[in-house]
Amino acid sequence: MGNVGRKLAVLGLGAVGRSVLELADAYGHDITGVADSTAAAIDSNGLAVADILGRKDRGEPIGDADTEAVLAGEYDTLVEVTPTTLGDAQPGFGHVRAALERDKHVVLANKGPMAERYPEVRALADESDGELRFEATVGATIPVLGTIQDYGPEMITAARGVLNGTANFILTRMTHEGLDYEHVLAEAQDLGVAETDPSFDVEGTDAALKCVILANVLTGGEPGFTLDDAEVEGIVDIPPSALELATEDGRTVRLIGEATREGVRVGPRLIPQNGTLAVTGTQNIVQLSTVHAGELNLSGRGAGGHETATAIYADIARLPE
Amino acid sequence: MNSEVTTQPDGGENVRAYTVRMELVDEPGELLNALEPIAVNGGNLLSIHHERGSLTPRGRIPVQVALECVADRFDDIVTALQDAGITVIEAGEERYSEAVTLLLVGHLVETDLSDTLAELESCPHASVLDFSLSAPHNAEDVSSARVRLAVGREALAETLTAVRALAEEKDLRVIEPQLDDWGG
Numbered sequence: 001m002g003n004v005g006r007k008l009a010v011l012g013l014g015a016v017g018r019s020v021l022e023l024a025d026a027y028g029h030d031i032t033g034v035a036d037s038t039a040a041a042i043d044s045n046g047l048a049v050a051d052i053l054g055r056k057d058r059g060e061p062i063g064d065a066d067t068e069a070v071l072a073g074e075y076d077t078l079v080e081v082t083p084t085t086l087g088d089a090q091p092g093f094g095h096v097r098a099a100l101e102r103d104k105h106v107v108l109a110n111k112g113p114m115a116e117r118y119p120e121v122r123a124l125a126d127e128s129d130g131e132l133r134f135e136a137t138v139g140a141t142i143p144v145l146g147t148i149q150d151y152g153p154e155m156i157t158a159a160r161g162v163l164n165g166t167a168n169f170i171l172t173r174m175t176h177e178g179l180d181y182e183h184v185l186a187e188a189q190d191l192g193v194a195e196t197d198p199s200f201d202v203e204g205t206d207a208a209l210k211c212v213i214l215a216n217v218l219t220g221g222e223p224g225f226t227l228d229d230a231e232v233e234g235i236v237d238i239p240p241s242a243l244e245l246a247t248e249d250g251r252t253v254r255l256i257g258e259a260t261r262e263g264v265r266v267g268p269r270l271i272p273q274n275g276t277l278a279v280t281g282t283q284n285i286v287q288l289s290t291v292h293a294g295e296l297n298l299s300g301r302g303a304g305g306h307e308t309a310t311a312i313y314a315d316i317a318r319l320p321e
Numbered sequence: 322m323n324s325e326v327t328t329q330p331d332g333g334e335n336v337r338a339y340t341v342r343m344e345l346v347d348e349p350g351e352l353l354n355a356l357e358p359i360a361v362n363g364g365n366l367l368s369i370h371h372e373r374g375s376l377t378p379r380g381r382i383p384v385q386v387a388l389e390c391v392a393d394r395f396d397d398i399v400t401a402l403q404d405a406g407i408t409v410i411e412a413g414e415e416r417y418s419e420a421v422t423l424l425l426v427g428h429l430v431e432t433d434l435s436d437t438l439a440e441l442e443s444c445p446h447a448s449v450l451d452f453s454l455s456a457p458h459n460a461e462d463v464s465s466a467r468v469r470l471a472v473g474r475e476a477l478a479e480t481l482t483a484v485r486a487l488a489e490e491k492d493l494r495v496i497e498p499q500l501d502d503w504g505g
Contacts, residue, residue: 160499237463238426238494238496239426239457239462239463239464239465241455241457241464241465242424242426242455242465242496244455244465245424245453245455245465245466245467246424246467246496248453248467249422249453249467251422253424253496254499256499267496267497268496269496269497269498269499270422270423270424270496270497270498270499271498271499277499
């Protein structure tokens with residue numbers, strides 16, 4: 001095995017960061033630094049994870065250090081799980097740069113830097129002795145990027161799929177129950193499937209960011225794509241009558257994202273009801289079109305704390321010694 | 322592996338969609354005269370696009386017919402048309418080889434539904450096969466429609482672009498089909 005006992009610095013302590021801490025012991029790694037948006041804790045011998053999470057739960061500062069101290073501290077892999085930001089992708093981009101410039105490995109779940117500044121991040125990684133991995137940015141546990149890397153990006157012509165569980169849950173419920181969008185959205189919010197502000201998911205932005213990352217991986221960043229290059233349409237205001245008409249005809253509507261070397265499109269699409277892409281609930285699916293081996297389907301849970309942390313630990317296991 | 326023999330209903334095998342472009346003399350009964358050989362020879366009419374307003378340089382009326390038939394009857398149909406004195410400009414399978422279904426959402430009735438249909442029908446490489454409307458109970462709500470188009474394989478992208486432009490003009494929303502042909 002060999003790939004245990006790494007020292008991890010974790011930036012971001014939302015659902016994903018929390019899961020990274022909770023699972024560190026199971027994967028045999030130490031957390032030597034952790035920062036949330038207000039405070040940080042460092043210990044080069046490994047922090048007591050339960051204490052950190054206890055302080056976080058009680059609303060207390062998790063420590064007396066700050067993010068800068070974590071970045072300058074002792075670790076061999078930076079786990080960047082701060083919230084995804086658009087445009088300059090800060091502060092995530094700065095965190096990635098700081099770690100790569102110190103020749104540390106970087107593993108991201110934050111989509112911002114990989115979607116908005118891919119060529120720059122790639123260049124920093126090329127200059128660094130540290131390695132860059134970001135499996136968790138696309139479909140959480142679903143091994144999309146690892147598979148593309150295994151086959152070689154040049155052997156994949158395109159990727160498409162259902163990449164947002166919230167939107168998929170809403171469309172599935174609307175179709176099965178004949179309920180309108182607002183009603184199902186409220187239900188999804190009650191169940192914790194949708195955020196209080198669901199715009200990122202239902203307007204297609206989240207799915208588009210994942211597709212932009214996929215397009216960047218396919219081109220290697222030449223050319224690089226950003227969210228501005230994507231053609232994006234969400235699922236807001238699709239009436240139940242449209243879904244009924246689809247059902248009558250043996251079809252259904254899903255929010256589908258497509259990434260090719262030419263660009264990215266995301267929008268509601270009409271697909272066969274029993275087709276591969278018609279996953280239900282919060283399930284995600286990604287289809288890869290290969291040059292020599294037809295179509296490959298990868299599906300699973302595309303979001304969630306433990307699901308995303310699982311992808312992060314898979315990336316950590318892929319890092320060189 | 323032994324292959325099982327599957328029986329198919331009459332005419333169920335190898336039915337394809339075709340287009341025939343003709344020029345008709347502007348005389349009463351000429352259109353009927355042109356359609357009869359199709360029906361008599363086993364063709365199933367899908368649509369007729371009869372541009373009475375736009376005459377050809379020779380003063381004839383261009384008519385475009387989409388039909389379905391068993392592949393080996395198509396030549397009979399074309400011959401029968403020619404025998405009936407009809408000028409066949411183009412006849413072939415290449416233009417309507419795929420059926421695509423899409424949804425339209427918006428104020429379909431208020432934005433002149435028949436005009437929308439006419440616009441769709443006027444796409445040079447598409448023909449409306451089927452149209453289902455679901456109108457709202459409340460007049461302020463949007464309605465939805467399911468449209469099935471026969472489209473030439475080569476013209477699919479072009480047709481979808483035309484549909485998008487039409488939808489934008491009328492502030493309608495298109496839910497496009499996810500095409501099987503992807504990834505190059």
